[in-house]
Amino acid sequence: MTVDDVARGADPEDVSTNPSGNPAFRDVAEARWTRRSVIRGGTVAAAAGFLAATAGPAAAAPLAPAPAGSGGRGHGRGRLLGFAPVPAGSADEVVVPEGYVAEVLIPWGTPLNSRGPEWRKDASNTAAEQAQQIGMHHDGMHFFPSGRGEGLLVLNHEYVDRTLLYPDGDAVMTKEKVDKALAAHGVSVVKIEQSGGRWRQVDSRYNRRVTGSTPVAFSGPVRADHPLLRSGDKPMGTLNNCSNGYTPWGTYLACEENWNGYFGTGNASWKPTAEQARYGVVAEGFGYRWHAADPRFDVAVNPNELNRFGWVVEIDPFDPKAAPVKRTALGRVKHEGATVTESRGRVVVYTGDDQDGEYVYKFVGSAPWRRLRTLRKDPLDHGTLYVARFDDDGSGTWLPLTFGTGPLTAANGWKDQADVLLRTRTAADALGATRMDRPEWVAVNPGNKDVYLTLTNGSGWDNKANPRKPNPYGHIIRWREKGGDNTATSFEWDIFVLAGDPAYDPEAGPAAEDAFGSPDGLWFDRDGRLWIQTDVSNSTQNRADRGHDNIGNNQMLAADPRTGEIRRFLVGPRGCEVTGISTTPDGRTMFVNIQHPGEATTFWGTPTPQNPRAVSNWPDFDPAGRPRPATLVIRKKDGGVIGT
Ligand code: FEO
Ligand code: CA
Ligand code: CA
Ligand code: CA
Numbered sequence: 001m002t003v004d005d006v007a008r009g010a011d012p013e014d015v016s017t018n019p020s021g022n023p024a025f026r027d028v029a030e031a032r033w034t035r036r037s038v039i040r041g042g043t044v045a046a047a048a049g050f051l052a053a054t055a056g057p058a059a060a061a062p063l064a065p066a067p068a069g070s071g072g073r074g075h076g077r078g079r080l081l082g083f084a085p086v087p088a089g090s091a092d093e094v095v096v097p098e099g100y101v102a103e104v105l106i107p108w109g110t111p112l113n114s115r116g117p118e119w120r121k122d123a124s125n126t127a128a129e130q131a132q133q134i135g136m137h138h139d140g141m142h143f144f145p146s147g148r149g150e151g152l153l154v155l156n157h158e159y160v161d162r163t164l165l166y167p168d169g170d171a172v173m174t175k176e177k178v179d180k181a182l183a184a185h186g187v188s189v190v191k192i193e194q195s196g197g198r199w200r201q202v203d204s205r206y207n208r209r210v211t212g213s214t215p216v217a218f219s220g221p222v223r224a225d226h227p228l229l230r231s232g233d234k235p236m237g238t239l240n241n242c243s244n245g246y247t248p249w250g251t252y253l254a255c256e257e258n259w260n261g262y263f264g265t266g267n268a269s270w271k272p273t274a275e276q277a278r279y280g281v282v283a284e285g286f287g288y289r290w291h292a293a294d295p296r297f298d299v300a301v302n303p304n305e306l307n308r309f310g311w312v313v314e315i316d317p318f319d320p321k322a323a324p325v326k327r328t329a330l331g332r333v334k335h336e337g338a339t340v341t342e343s344r345g346r347v348v349v350y351t352g353d354d355q356d357g358e359y360v361y362k363f364v365g366s367a368p369w370r371r372l373r374t375l376r377k378d379p380l381d382h383g384t385l386y387v388a389r390f391d392d393d394g395s396g397t398w399l400p401l402t403f404g405t406g407p408l409t410a411a412n413g414w415k416d417q418a419d420v421l422l423r424t425r426t427a428a429d430a431l432g433a434t435r436m437d438r439p440e441w442v443a444v445n446p447g448n449k450d451v452y453l454t455l456t457n458g459s460g461w462d463n464k465a466n467p468r469k470p471n472p473y474g475h476i477i478r479w480r481e482k483g484g485d486n487t488a489t490s491f492e493w494d495i496f497v498l499a500g501d502p503a504y505d506p507e508a509g510p511a512a513e514d515a516f517g518s519p520d521g522l523w524f525d526r527d528g529r530l531w532i533q534t535d536v537s538n539s540t541q542n543r544a545d546r547g548h549d550n551i552g553n554n555q556m557l558a559a560d561p562r563t564g565e566i567r568r569f570l571v572g573p574r575g576c577e578v579t580g581i582s583t584t585p586d587g588r589t590m591f592v593n594i595q596h597p598g599e600a601t602t603f604w605g606t607p608t609p610q611n612p613r614a615v616s617n618w619p620d621f622d623p624a625g626r627p628r629p630a631t632l633v634i635r636k637k638d639g640g641v642i643g644t
Contacts, residue, residue, distance in 0.1 A: 087513065088513075092616050100637065105201065108184070119133065128183075135184045136157055136161065149194035154189050156241035160184045182211055191207060210324050212239050217324070260285070261288065266283075275426065311330070312335055345367075345368030351363070353425070397491075440520045441520060443530060454522045475497060497509035556569050573598075574615050589633060598612070598618065607627075612626035613627065
């Protein structure tokens, strides 16, 4: 990549239309790296490569230097981050900055409509009742406005807490318990309205649950009648919906992540095939034991049921009768999310495969999405899926997962494009993709189209894109596609921040007072603030012997991508992770999810059916209740934009 390429990549139109006035990528990097003076450890070589490639005449005004001694934490004009950061904490509460308020909306078990089944705090709601209530473990989320002060909130329910979901825990597994778990998974669509400043759920014909049992359709190269998808029943359900996406035509994307964990078998002679092993399918699953009560999840009985999972699922929130559609052209992996952007009128979808050593993918539409829709072709069915190779010199290449190209030929045993997609991971192996430290969320800067990716933690993979070995705190990498065009097949990358606590790890990027670990959720707001949500595992949270006592509970931070400044905005209750984020179009209300408060942690203890409150009792604090995942509605008391 040459200096001229970078100059072309700094799209002046994008820079000038961004309210935050984002400068060119090279100025960002130079300003940040000058201020910090060094990029430490393994990132040095990559950083040097990037800087060498990007040194040259500036296309935009240079950034003003951070005020001396302020560490960039001032409240001056033009700053993206205007709030006073909150300290790390370990209390069983939600903490937001001075001048902000966070209210609880739609906790697990809330009836979908006012006539729906009431929440029972002893978890005795039946499976049928759960299917008419908000699911458990809120995750990815998007707000679809339908008018002023109203809209549809659409959110994923990633998984269930096997102890807290039932009055008697899960020591005995029954079909009713499997059905309740299935009903607590999936997606919720709820209408919400603002009145008197507060947001509340209202009855609506749009209020809907998609669960692990909802009939679903397949589209793209892998059809529902594919021989490897034939199983007992018609395809149904979506599971482990982690992060999400949303399309420019107003639909929601729910992503299937750790679907393998629900499957297992008691058949001692069963052995996984090579493909099943590649996706982590084992006889024990993740310990749910659904297979003991429902043969649908017994891999020895119904092996093809596995192939119905691992997809990105499109849901039209404004058409409650429409079946969710599994968009198979986006590949079959453990999709964390599906972040959509547009370039040259084409849709571009970035998706991480969240497992240690897995890859980053992107889908590029074959033609402008509006034209495809005019032709009655779905934009997510027509295009090319790529996987990323990050080279140590700071450059990168997108490798096409296209049958008949490169190693993906009939001579090498590949049958057709459906075969490539069903075996996406194996196809990416063959292409020489770069193994990464658990790729989670992707966010695209609305100003300059730079792409940011959280790598939550991992073992380090002998490449400079994953510069710490091991990498217990994770990092955020970013890249600029060639020419600033997100459909391009090459890019330049650098490390945005190495997470961690400088008290334990001198390589950590954040200031000591804003230390964080395991970045996971990642989202740009309309002004270009980068929001970072953390998911430190329950075996590590709060533990000094793992270098996490100063980090405290999981949290959300905001970053200024121009300067690298990061401030902690929110701390969650005990045992939770913070995930899912959206705002109203005016940026004055933010929605954030608190997932798995009160889950078993090494630090706080283990809930039991007798004491479900061992770790947390958020948000009800009912002495006879139990912790409940919920959505937070965050507003600024003066009505201002969140983050200012
Ligand atoms: Fe569901 Fe990778 O977090
Ligand atoms: Ca996640
Ligand atoms: Ca998690
Ligand atoms: Ca995670």
